[in-house]
Amino acid sequence: NAGVTQTPKFQVLKTGQSMTLQCAQDMNHNSMYWYRQDPGMGLRLIYYSASEGTTDKGEVPNGYNVSRLNKREFSLRLESAAPSQTSVYFCASRGAGGTGFVYTFGSGTRLTVV
Amino acid sequence: QQQVKQSPQSLIVQKGGISIINCAYENTAFDYFPWYQQFPGKGPALLIAIRPDVSEKKEGRFTISFNKSAKQFSLHIMDSQPGDSATYFCAASMTGGSRLTFGEGTQLTVNP
Numbered sequence: 001n002a003g004v005t006q007t008p009k010f011q012v013l014k015t016g017q018s019m020t021l022q023c024a025q026d027m028n029h030n031s032m033y034w035y036r037q038d039p040g041m042g043l044r045l046i047y048y049s050a051s052e053g054t055t056d057k058g059e060v061p062n063g064y065n066v067s068r069l070n071k072r073e074f075s076l077r078l079e080s081a082a083p084s085q086t087s088v089y090f091c092a093s094r095g096a097g098g099t100g101f102v103y104t105f106g107s108g109t110r111l112t113v114v
Numbered sequence: 115q116q117q118v119k120q121s122p123q124s125l126i127v128q129k130g131g132i133s134i135i136n137c138a139y140e141n142t143a144f145d146y147f148p149w150y151q152q153f154p155g156k157g158p159a160l161l162i163a164i165r166p167d168v169s170e171k172k173e174g175r176f177t178i179s180f181n182k183s184a185k186q187f188s189l190h191i192m193d194s195q196p197g198d199s200a201t202y203f204c205a206a207s208m209t210g211g212s213r214l215t216f217g218e219g220t221q222l223t224v225n226p
Contacts, residue, residue: 004157031212033214035216040123040218040219042120042203042216042217042218042219043158043203043216043219044216045213045214045215048212048213050212056212058213092157101146102148102160103160103214104159105157105158105159106157107155107157108155108156108157
């Protein structure tokens with residue numbers, strides 16, 4: 001099925017550990033995004049990549065790094081995890097819709113940092 | 115800073131009732147206003163969207179009302195069903211812009 005695939009779905013880390021969240025899309029979209037979702041705060045943009053080879057900071061980039069490996073893949077890395085990074089992380093890609101542009105989201109990675 | 119404010123945070127409606135979720139934005143350069151629906155354990159999915167050249171857009175039981183002068187827009191769900199129980203997010207962006215700004219989300223529960 002076409003769409004956005006995120007791995008892993010669940011992860012528990014200890015404070016200070018590192019990990020990389022993987023994201024791949026097969027819709028030939030140029031733009032890809034990483035959001036975090038926290039209760040009462042909506043979806044906040046961490047980093048995005050408007051096209052292959054470019055990345056830009058969003059609202060909450062501190063503590064994260066990203067890599068746009070190729071047009072399909074966009075990874076998010078936590079170098080030294082902190083409890084404040086406990087969240088649900090969503091990757092999205094953007095295509096062109098009839099009245100603007102449509103974001104397609106993955107099913108999320110639920111991360112707990114203890 | 116939160117450029118899109120959404121209310122209420124949670125909403126309980128009886129089956130057959132009308133659900134209304136409101137959003138307000140600050141940036142007058144925004145010209146695309148989508149609503150996303152999210153079921154538990156899933157990512158958000160586009161539900162309906164509007165541009166400010168129209169005041170209302172309807173798709174089935176879902177309607178967006180848009181008030182450009184007040185910088186507000188709302189989602190109305192007519193004849194609400196238990197299957198509509200989900201979290202709803204409003205959002206805003208600019209044409210040609212590469213970022214979508216989301217509201218805080220509303221958790222809707224429709225009781226049978």
